[in-house]
Amino acid sequence: MAEAREPVTTLDTPIRLEYLFSAGIAQSKNLRGLAEGRFVGQRCPVCSKVYVPSRGSCPVDGVPTDEEVALGNTGTVTTFCVVNVPFAGQSIEIPYIVAQVLLDGADISFMGLIQEIPADQVRMGLRVEAVWVEPDQLGPSMASVKHFRPTGEPDAEYASYKDYT
Amino acid sequence: MPTPPSARGGRRPVAVVSFAQAQNQRREAHRNEVETLMPVFADVLGKVGITKDDVDFICSGSTDYLVGGPFSFVSALDAIGVWPPRRESHVEMDAAWALYEAWVVLQEDGVDAALVYGFGKSSLGDLSRIVALQLDPYVMAPLWPDPVALAALQARALLDAGKASEEDFAAVAARCRRSALDNPMAQVAYDRTVDELMTEDYVVAPLRRHALPPITDGAAAIVLAAGDKAFEWAERPAWITGIDHRIETHSPGGRDLTLSPSTAMAGRLAGVQDGRVDVAELHAPFAHQELILAQALDLGEGVSVNPSGGALAANALMAGGLIRIGEAASRIMDGRADRAVAHATSGPLLQQNLVAVLEGGR
Numbered sequence: 001m002a003e004a005r006e007p008v009t010t011l012d013t014p015i016r017l018e019y020l021f022s023a024g025i026a027q028s029k030n031l032r033g034l035a036e037g038r039f040v041g042q043r044c045p046v047c048s049k050v051y052v053p054s055r056g057s058c059p060v061d062g063v064p065t066d067e068e069v070a071l072g073n074t075g076t077v078t079t080f081c082v083v084n085v086p087f088a089g090q091s092i093e094i095p096y097i098v099a100q101v102l103l104d105g106a107d108i109s110f111m112g113l114i115q116e117i118p119a120d121q122v123r124m125g126l127r128v129e130a131v132w133v134e135p136d137q138l139g140p141s142m143a144s145v146k147h148f149r150p151t152g153e154p155d156a157e158y159a160s161y162k163d164y165t
Numbered sequence: 166m167p168t169p170p171s172a173r174g175g176r177r178p179v180a181v182v183s184f185a186q187a188q189n190q191r192r193e194a195h196r197n198e199v200e201t202l203m204p205v206f207a208d209v210l211g212k213v214g215i216t217k218d219d220v221d222f223i224c225s226g227s228t229d230y231l232v233g234g235p236f237s238f239v240s241a242l243d244a245i246g247v248w249p250p251r252r253e254s255h256v257e258m259d260a261a262w263a264l265y266e267a268w269v270v271l272q273e274d275g276v277d278a279a280l281v282y283g284f285g286k287s288s289l290g291d292l293s294r295i296v297a298l299q300l301d302p303y304v305m306a307p308l309w310p311d312p313v314a315l316a317a318l319q320a321r322a323l324l325d326a327g328k329a330s331e332e333d334f335a336a337v338a339a340r341c342r343r344s345a346l347d348n349p350m351a352q353v354a355y356d357r358t359v360d361e362l363m364t365e366d367y368v369v370a371p372l373r374r375h376a377l378p379p380i381t382d383g384a385a386a387i388v389l390a391a392g393d394k395a396f397e398w399a400e401r402p403a404w405i406t407g408i409d410h411r412i413e414t415h416s417p418g419g420r421d422l423t424l425s426p427s428t429a430m431a432g433r434l435a436g437v438q439d440g441r442v443d444v445a446e447l448h449a450p451f452a453h454q455e456l457i458l459a460q461a462l463d464l465g466e467g468v469s470v471n472p473s474g475g476a477l478a479a480n481a482l483m484a485g486g487l488i489r490i491g492e493a494a495s496r497i498m499d500g501r502a503d504r505a506v507a508h509a510t511s512g513p514l515l516q517q518n519l520v521a522v523l524e525g526g527r
Contacts, residue, residue, distance in 0.1 A: 013307040015298070019233035019290045024197030055243055056200040062217055062246025064203055 026056035029068060031140035037132045039071040041106055049107035075103040075148070076156040077126040078165045082119055095119040101128060101148055102164050109164050110142075116149035124165070125155035167396060170526035173407040173436045179271045180395040180402030181498070181523065184491030185209035186385035189352040189479030192288040193382040198227075198237060201384050202244035202284055209280070209386040213398040217245050220388065221276040223253040224267045226260030226283040227483045230295050241284065252276075259283060260385065261448075261486030261509030261519050267389050268408055277394045283484035284384035292380055292482075300513055301415055312513070313377060316451040317369040319422040319514050324371055326423050329456050331371055335362040337452040338375035338477055345474025352479040353379045376452035383481025385488045403494035403505070403523040407435035410519035417514050428461035428508065431520040435506075437462050439522070443502035444469045446489040448509045450476040457515065458508060468506075472496070486510060490521055497525045 023031055026042055030053035033040030041050045042065035044058035051058070054065045080099035097119050100109040114122050115131075128148035138144045169178035185208035187193075187201050210216060223245060227238050238255040247253060252270075256262045260283025267279035293311035300306045323329045336359050345354035357375075365373040388398075395402040411427035411434075413420050432438075445468050449455035459470060471477075473492040476485050486509025493507035503525050511517040 011303065013302060015306075017230075017233060017290055017294055017298075020288070021233075022194070022197050022286070022289065024200045025195050026200065027197070028195075055240065056197060057203055057243045058246060059243040060246050060248040062203070062206065062244060064200075 024056050026054040026065060030054065034142065034144045035138050035140040037135070037138055037144065039073075039103055039130075041069040041071050041103075043067040043069050050105060051108050052103060052106045052110065069105065071103045071105050074127065074129045074151055075101045075106070076161050077114065077122065077124060077128060078102050078109050078161045079124060080114065080122055097122045099128075099148070102161055107164070112145065113147040114149070115147040123155065125158060125161065127151045127153040127156060167526070169392075169395070169402070169404045170406055170524045172404065173434070173439075175268070175405075176272050177391045178395070178404055179268050179389055179391050180399070180404040181387055181490065181494035182390045182395050182399035182402050183209045183212045183388040184385070184495055185212065186350055186484070186488055186491065187383050189350055189381045189383040189481055191352065191380060191382070193286060198232070198241050198284055198286060198384075199244040201286075201382075202241060202282065202386075205282070205384050205386050206245055206280070209388055213388060215278075215388070215398065217280070220278045220280045221252065222267055222270050222279040223247070223251060224255065224263040224270075224279060224281050226256045226258050226263040226487065227285060228257050230298060231285050231287060231289060231482060233290055245280070258517075259448075259483050259486035259509050259511045261490055262410065262511065264387060264389065264487060264490060265408060265410060265519060268405060271389060271391045277391050279389045280386060281389060281487065282384065282386035283481075283487045285482035285484055286382045287380050287480075287482050288382050305416070313369050313372065315417060315514055316454075317372045318417070320371050320376070320451070320453040322422045323453055323456070328423055329453060331373075332359055332363065333456060334371075334376045334452040335359045335373070337449075337455045338362055341452070341455075341471050341474045341477040342375070344472050345478035348473045348478060350479065351474045352381055354474060354478060372451065372453075378450040378476050378480035381479045381481040383479060383484050383488075385481070385484045385491055387487060387491050387494070399498060401498050401500060401525050403497035404526055405521055406524045407437070407439075407522040408519070409434035410517065412512075412517045415512070415516065422514055423457065425457050425461040425515050425518060428458055428515065428518040428520065429463075431518050432462040432506070435520045435522050437506050437520060437522055440504050442468045442504055442506050444472060444493055444496050444505040446473060446475065446493040446505070446507045447471055448476055448486045448489045450480050450485070450510075452477060454510075454515055462506065462508070462520070464506070486519065490523075493521075494523050497523050500525070
């Protein structure tokens with residue numbers, strides 16, 4: 001007689017894979033720039049848009065973005081969110097602000113932490129500047145940018161960043 | 166206007182009009198996928214004097230498991246530039262199946278040209294572990310059977326059945342690597358005798374080093390065109406007169422590994438035996454698999470098998486099957502062959518197989 005058994009309903013099959021990451025030629029230039037405390041973008045030869053970081057091509061025109069463009073430290077908050085949710089490993093006191101920052105001269109925004117301003121005062125159009133980590137802490141990653149803080153300039157006109165929201 | 170040769174299936178004649186590939190190499194250390202693909206696109210479009218705006222449909226084959234990141238096929242589109250938005254699709258398979266999808270879409274009126282591409286940077290992770298994950302996730306993948314060990318089981322089954330000898334494996338490898346000397350895009354090419362190859366140590370018995378494919382970073386692209394457009398763009402289009410793909414059980418233990426009935430069926434339905442075959446490009450990553458495929462397709466004497474060197478010369482995952490179609494088509498387009506067979510495989514131990522017949526017509 002067959003022995004009555006509990007059916008197997010779940011099993012664990014641990015999977016771990018390790019990878020090299022190849023940033024590519026264009027993004028490597030951006031990463032090396034970050035290690036020197038500066039933003040490096042690339043311009044599309046067809047539409048003249050400046051990407052930071054560039055993945056090597058203009059996603060609109062599909063051509064190499066070979067022209068390097070040195071970008072400054074300042075930019076504009078195009079949109080943002082307030083983080084109120086605590087989670088494991090959180091290193092920043094809540095509430096805090098994660099924003100999309102459009103660097104001056106760039107045509108694409110990227111994500112940045114906004115500090116040195118109360119969370120409820122952050123707004124679209126806020127002018128900000130990058131605060132870099134100490135020189136001996138700089139490395140080829142966005143961790144080189146400690147955060148962005150207000151420059152104190154008047155807010156940017158909506159028209160100046162409406163295409164990037 | 167000349168007329169295309171008659172085809173099996175399909176309401177419109179479709180042809181390969183251009184083929185390009187990146188240099189196959191063990192490790193592309195500098196370029197990312199987008200940077201690898203851009204010159205391939207420039208090459209494949211430039212050969213027929215068109216731009217991306219001349220194609221109505223784009224289809225790619227790749228797998229995120231090679232990159233270790235999600236949606237890598239979406240970022241790969243940056244290499245072609247998809248603005249204004251255009252019709253596009255992707256298969257998580259070798260790009261030969263992307264070509265199949267494009268062939269289907271080209272049967273529609275109003276879709277006259279397609280760009281098909283595949284890419285695989287096999288060097289980024291531990292390939293033997295990555296490929297193991299295509300096995301069933303409950304009983305096989307957790308054992309992490311590596312692809313060389315699985316292929317060795319298949320080779321052993323061939324030996325045990327008396328269907329081939331280890332010298333036969335070496336003869337395939339010797340011929341493919343010798344042919345690869347004429348292929349500037351090949352990664353592994355040499356001129357060695359069977360006796361020399363037989364002195365190599367086993368990697369996993371009964372497979373010696375020569376019977377294994379190289380690990381390859383690569384990419385390839387093909388332009389397909391329908392009807393008059395094919396004649397407009399190419400002097401001698403490589404017409405797809407038959408194409409079919411079939412699949413067998415996922416479990417290698419559930420089939421006779423010495424046979425490939427799915428290849429045989431796809432070959433029959435694609436019309437391989439409808440005429441003389443000049444050239445066959447067979448996607449056989451392991452040397453013994455070429456013997457199984459040649460038998461399944463009933464390729465007789467006088468067929469030039471894998472003149473490019475095949476997957477033993479370069480084995481970019483997700484592009485290797487498409488490259489077989491491209492290599493076969495190139496030989497039609499430049500007049501070296503009138504009728505060619507191209508085969509692509511996907512999945513463990515020849516699980517899924519696609520066969521296309523390409524003809525130049527008159």
